[in-house]
Amino acid sequence: MSELNTLFRRKIKVSTNEEITFTALNTILEKTATTFPFGNLSIIANKTEVVTKENLINKLLIRNEGGLCFELNPLLYFFLIENGFNATLVRGEVYNDEKQDWYHFGRTHVAILLHHEEQTYLLDTGFGGNLPLKPVPLNGDTVISRNGDFRVQRQQTEYGNNVLQFKLRYKHTDWQMGYTFDSNHPVADMMELNELQEIIVQDERSPFNKSPLITKLTSNGNVTLTNNSFTQWSHGKSKKEQIDEARFKQLVHQYFGLQVL
Structure with a gap:
């Protein structure tokens, strides 16, 4: 294999x-x-x-x-x-x-x-x-x-x-x-x-070269993280949190297992 x-x-x-x-x-x-x-x-x-x-x-x-x-x-x-x-x-x-x-x-x-x-x-x-x-x-x-x-x-x-x-x-x-x-x-x-x-x-029209975006499906919805917000969908209900840079670094590791490059 x-x-x-x-x-x-x-x-x-x-x-x-x-x-x-x-x-x-x-x-x-x-x-x-x-x-x-x-x-x-x-x-x-x-x-x-x-x-x-x-x-x-x-x-x-x-x-x-x-x-x-x-x-x-x-x-x-x-x-x-x-x-x-x-x-x-x-x-x-x-x-x-x-x-x-x-x-x-x-x-x-x-x-x-x-x-x-x-x-x-x-x-x-x-x-x-x-x-x-x-x-x-x-x-x-x-x-x-x-x-x-x-x-x-x-x-x-x-x-x-x-x-x-x-x-x-x-x-x-x-x-x-x-x-x-x-x-x-x-x-x-x-x-x-x-x-x-x-x-x-x-390309200046690209939506992916301006600010960070990370999303992933979860067992009951999805999570989406940008540089200024964190949104969780769970069983059809959403919760959005405004965040700063320190919180971004915490969330990117906690929910996505990633480090800021």
């Missing part, structure tokens, strides 16, 4: 003897979502690295840091490949709900397409708190998890031919736009992920 396979299983507490079947993916996605923080601390600290398989292992599995979509989903992708799944990475353009339009600064979201028994599914563990926690089929069927309702609609946009939509539990009554992606154009190589990282780090 490879280093990545062994360390990933150890990280999410899955036995090295367990066969990872398609049915087991619900559990794998749940454990991954509640284990790996989604965050941009390395970008804010100006400590980004070239995106490679080895660097992902070091950052996420050995140094136990968090990451963004172009790190979390490729790590899961490598794990799936090493456990016999037929998977590819795809790029997507995220929807800006505030402006009711796509972000328009490059397809900067990375997700996974998994092909199983003549069906294709979207998997995502790098979309902040908007995680399906289950494979979402590309045939339009709605998947229901403890995090809400999720579906992929066949829809032609300027950035792709499919759109992920969701209704988060306790938060939405109507379908929300997540991102659009092109199922016919998989990521060719790791160079694409580095080009994507450069956009997220450098």
Whole structure:
């Protein structure tokens, strides 16, 4: 068993003897979502690295840091490949709900397409708190998890031919736009992920290069930390606390197991 396979299983507490079947993916996605923080601390600290398989292992599995979509989903992708799944990475353009339009600064979201028994599914563990926690089929069927309702609609946009939509539990009554992606154009190589990282780090329109953001799903909701606030969702109820720098450092360690870089 490879280093990545062994360390990933150890990280999410899955036995090295367990066969990872398609049915087991619900559990794998749940454990991954509640284990790996989604965050941009390395970008804010100006400590980004070239995106490679080895660097992902070091950052996420050995140094136990968090990451963004172009790190979390490729790590899961490598794990799936090493456990016999037929998977590819795809790029997507995220929807800006505030402006009711796509972000328009490059397809900067990375997700996974998994092909199983003549069906294709979207998997995502790098979309902040908007995680399906289950494979979402590309045939339009709605998947229901403890995090809400999720579906992929066949829809032609300027950035792709499919759109992920969701209704988060306790938060939405109507379908929300997540991102659009092109199922016919998989990521060719790791160079694409580095080009994507450069956009997220450098582009003034990027939401991830201005101030720290960390979020992670919990067993009954999620927690989100910024430089000035800490929000906890638990059983559909939220509690928000205004914080200072000292409290930020305390919370980032207490709830995410991280250190300020």
